[in-house]
Amino acid sequence: MTQPHPTGSPVVDSHEAVDDIRDAVDGGFPATVADLARLVRIPSVSWPAFDAAHVAESADAVAELLRGTGVFDLVDIRRAPVADGSELGQPAVVARRAARNGRPTVLLYAHHDVQPPGRDEDWETPPFEPTQRGDRLHGRGAADDKAGIMAHVGAIRAFAEVAGDFDLGLAVFIEGEEEWASRSFANFVHENRDLLAADAIIVADSGNWDVTTPAITVALRGAVAFNLRIDTLTHASHSGMFGGAAPDAMLAAIRLLDSMWADDGSVVVEGLRSIDLPTPEYDEAQLRAEVGLLEGVVPIGNGSLLSRIWAQPAVTVTGIDAPDVANASNTLLPGVRVRVSARIAPGQDADEAFTAIRSHLEARAPFGARLTFEDIDTGQPFLVDTSGWAVAETRAAMAEAWGREPVEVGVGGSIPFIAEFVEEFPDAQILVTGVEDPDSRAHSPNESLHLGVFKRALLAEALLLARLDARSDS
Structure with missing residues (x-):
């Protein structure tokens, strides 16, 4: 099916071979979507307040899907x-599955846990009942990241159907707590280092430029969060x-929190x-359409819109523990607790960033208010090295599958564990891809997956596996 290019860079040897993989993806796609729907029905929220039995059920379901491919020497839950x-x-x-005949090994990553659904009334359809409306499949985890799991599974199925007994090494790691700070990630990777070791790592937990243009994520902001x-x-x-x-705690909290932003909302x-990052054209109209800015807002x-999202820090207050309006009595509150979530630019150490935020707040505590910092989580930002063969092969596979060249993008969100991959596997080439698009609304009510994007992302990965199966110079 494939053969090495004379220069050593592999190519799919003919349009017929590409068409064979495309046909395999098309033929298996209904079953892939049905399997995705079964995963979405499992409410695998990994946060402590939710039933951990659902996360265990989800892990069992994913393990069965991987065993069902018939290609692995070992499938386990750990x-x-x-x-x-x-x-x-x-x-x-x-x-x-062990590599043979000098072929590389690729590690495929995704996560099977999901964010809490939030309020049912904010969803147009039940969050854990996958519902197709037009080209989109709605449900919590439909995009983030159970579609990432099924992109891997579907790509393996299609590739194996065409390739038969292939030589490429495959490792898979489907995490169960990415949405709860990946707290055991470093220990897990270290304990299972031999099982996960690879020449290239594909992290399927990001998005695409739009529904017709693929993207490779090359920059990720880091994260600092605390109560x-x-x-x-x-x-x-x-x-x-x-x-x-008497100064009440709510007054102190409002004054203190406001000190972190300038009048234009930028972080001070x-x-x-x-950092400086090149950014594609992206205007205010596109931002308004993607995030739903109200008229007049x-x-x-400051700076280009994408630099604000990809290359500058941001601070958000994501929660406040205080009486709600229905229970608001005429009372001076003695204490308030807030959750602060900050994103930091690639190139800055996350612990350094937390120290800066803490120092800022402690120096500005109004009226002598007492501050206590709790439940501190940090995650490092990441810049992808795009010079290696794995990125080149991915670009080629995406162009073939999507019919257009991929865009290199930054992401305002964070995938902190990538830095731990780098620490454990310093020689591995890391690629960040995904199945989302700007309207997927990951983490939000009415999360959804565009099925056309899903199929093209799945095809691109199947073609990439075929290209890597031809490599002998890695």
């Missing part, structure tokens, strides 16, 4: 201790009797840095 050793992390699925307690009083008091003299925390920050 756990590793979290960073502090206090407990085991959520179950992950691993598989391996911040702001305390000003030993107990609550009547706001009419003492308001105007000293010590947080930006303007973008925040």
